Amino acid sequence: MELLKLQHLKKYFSNHKAVDDVSFSINQGEIFGLLGPNGAGKTTLIRMITGITYPDEGEIFLDGRKLNPSKDTARIGYMPEERGLYKKMKVGEHAVFLARLKGLSKADATKKVQEWFSKLHMESWWNKKVQDLSKGMSQKLQFISTVLHNPSLIILDEPFSGLDPLNANLIKDEIYNLAKNGSTVIFSTHRMEQVEEICDKIVLINLGKKILDGTVKGVKQQYRDNHFFIKIRNQNIDFSDAPFEIIKHNNSEIIIRLNESMPGNNVLRYLLEKEAEIESFSELLPSLNDIFIKLVNGTNAVSRTFE
Ligand SMILES: Nc1ncnc2c1ncn2[C@@H]1O[C@H](COP(=O)(O)OP(=O)(O)OP(=O)(O)O)[C@@H](O)[C@H]1O
Secondary structure, eight states, X not given: OEXXXXXXXXXXXXXXXXXXXXXXXXXXXXXXXXXXXXXXXXXXXXXXXXXXXXXXXXXEEETTEEOOHHHHGGGEEEEOSSOOOOTTSBHHHHHHHHXXXXXXXXXXXXXXXXXXXXXXXXXXGTTSBGGGOOXXXXXXXXXXXXXXTOOSEEEEESTTTTOXXXXXXXXXXXXXXXXXXXXXXXXXXXXXXXXXXXXXXXXXXXXXXXXXXXXXXXXXXXXXXXXXXEEESOOOOOOTTOSSEEEEEETTEEEEEOOTTOOHHHHHHHHHHTTOOEEEEEEEOOOHHHHHHHHHTTTTOSBOOOO
């Protein structure tokens, strides 16, 4: 079921097209990656989806109805990259305060905050001051405040920045749980390996335009470039007459590229004739990072920060 649909969205800043005719839709329960280099237009898109700004042209639909920012913001949880917290407040009190802004009663807000503090191992921080939180801990507090009112749509901008691997995993598991329980998650990041791991679908924005969308698997298949990985047990084989290109050869591990017309079976036949003891033979699909660099490079994108 489609939860969010963007139709021909445009946003201009004077004569600069920050978002230039972008359309895509996201289904309920999906974890969706909104990707693009710095200045691509991601934040501008998110700000329109969350009702912070209005599109100059185009429409946004939430659950099949036109987005109504004053009503729908309660159904959306947004964790922006730049976050403001009241430093002098106590951590628990602050979380309850933010939950009450989302319309929860004091009793409900307190109960929910307690539940989430327990899930993210933050109980001992309840009475400490916000100013004493580390970057990672304030990130966890922001995450809790974003998801605590059970929004249908959760938008997370670089949610793992500042988190150590253990805390990043804690948050990752909660993102999976939220999606499993029906929330839709839009995830904006430059960290491609996280996108490959977490997202079902992606959209790549560059210079305000959508240049790619699809499932992570589908996109990787679409950009497959006939690279294969081979592992053999015996190491002293001469490959000088190989009918394929050797990209990298490191003892028992070899990366090759086949030309379009050559079936993988021919490689196996060649290896067997050479009496190679094959341990592994598998296709190497390009990483999202490779794909995005290929698509974005040379397009005058403001700067490149894919990692
Ligand atoms: N309020 C504004 N006034 C003028 N120009 C703006 C404004 N907000 C954004 N822009 C411009 O619109 C373009 C898209 O910016 P946006 O912040 O949406 O990019 P982004 O993809 O979120 O980048 P980043 O990954 O660096 O956060 C940029 O060229 C930016 O300079």
